[in-house]
Amino acid sequence: MASAKPISDETSTTKSSALRTDLPPGQDAYQQIVSDIRAGNLLPGDRLTEVDLAARFGMSRTPVREAIRQLEADGLVMHTPRLGATIRTLDHSEISELYDMRAVLESTAARFAARAGSGVELSEIETIQAAMSAARSSEERYRQNQNFHAAILDAARNRFLLRAVQSVQKTLLILGRSTMEEPKRAEDAVREHAAIVTALRSRDEDEAERAMRLHIQGAHAARLRQLRDARPLDSDNHEL
Template identity: 40%
Template structure:
């Protein structure tokens, strides 16, 4: 991995975990100091992030992490709902008992991460990725990966709220139960309800 690629991965992770957030200006010298990197690989990383649609260049300001409009957030969740419903339906057909056990363990960890929003968010990402992996469909997995950049632009996790974590935990349990029952219809419906609830909460946070 080149220095530019390494800088890209580290900057991407910093955005993912909330060190840099939508709307933040990314000055080369400050990013380099923050990530203990030199300016040249950071410059390369910023160019790649711009080509990915994560960063935009504004005249007289420079590189800024894009902020999604409310309409874009709704469009993103509409696409997520389609993919996650399909993923849950396919996982109900193909997931092994071990994979479902792993999802249950992740969900239990989410349920106890009420004082650590970053950890809860990371575990939540693992949970949803686990469902996609259980579909046994590489094309669906690639489609999900294509949304990852847009998901980075949603801003701070909504899992900072303990009540919200409880809702997520309970809805995940509904999905897991449908997977154990090998019931594609119920799994898809549970996933759809989960995404619809997530969208409502996200819009509420945006409007606050």
């Protein structure tokens, strides 16, 4: 079964990543655009123009066009009349629905991991948790958080569940910066991860599922706070 690799191993940056010569040009362009979305350099509603992106990435328009098509297939980009390709915008209801689905799927993954994960896999999850606890930067916390959730999906051993979770995670990239950049949320996440690890080690399926659900609910609340804080004070739009 394919490993549950994080969607992108790149950490958040303030500018686009350098050209990845180890990837096909279309995939390289895709990864760079995804990195910019996650870093908040490309925001919901922003236009994606082939000419500008090709110049910025130092490549022809063809791989950029391929990347935009893939982003559209993934639900991250939509075509808007008179604007062309734009980063998709999620409203409050869609965000809540995505986190509800994430809670259902990832809590199920934790239950499956408690049942089916090998001792080696559970040790790896614990090691990743320790690395996240020791992390001193938001970029490292983000990376270890991604690794933690990917390792649980691997231990769950269910390829259909894996694909469903990855689909939700891709759409959530539209929301931009990780909530791990908020120190209080990062501290809470470390404690929540520790509770998940304890349940996994005890092979307690019910507690593993419950702990993961609480963790995702905490992430949802942090995301709503982040979006609320970023909203202009004079905005008449009550959607997040």
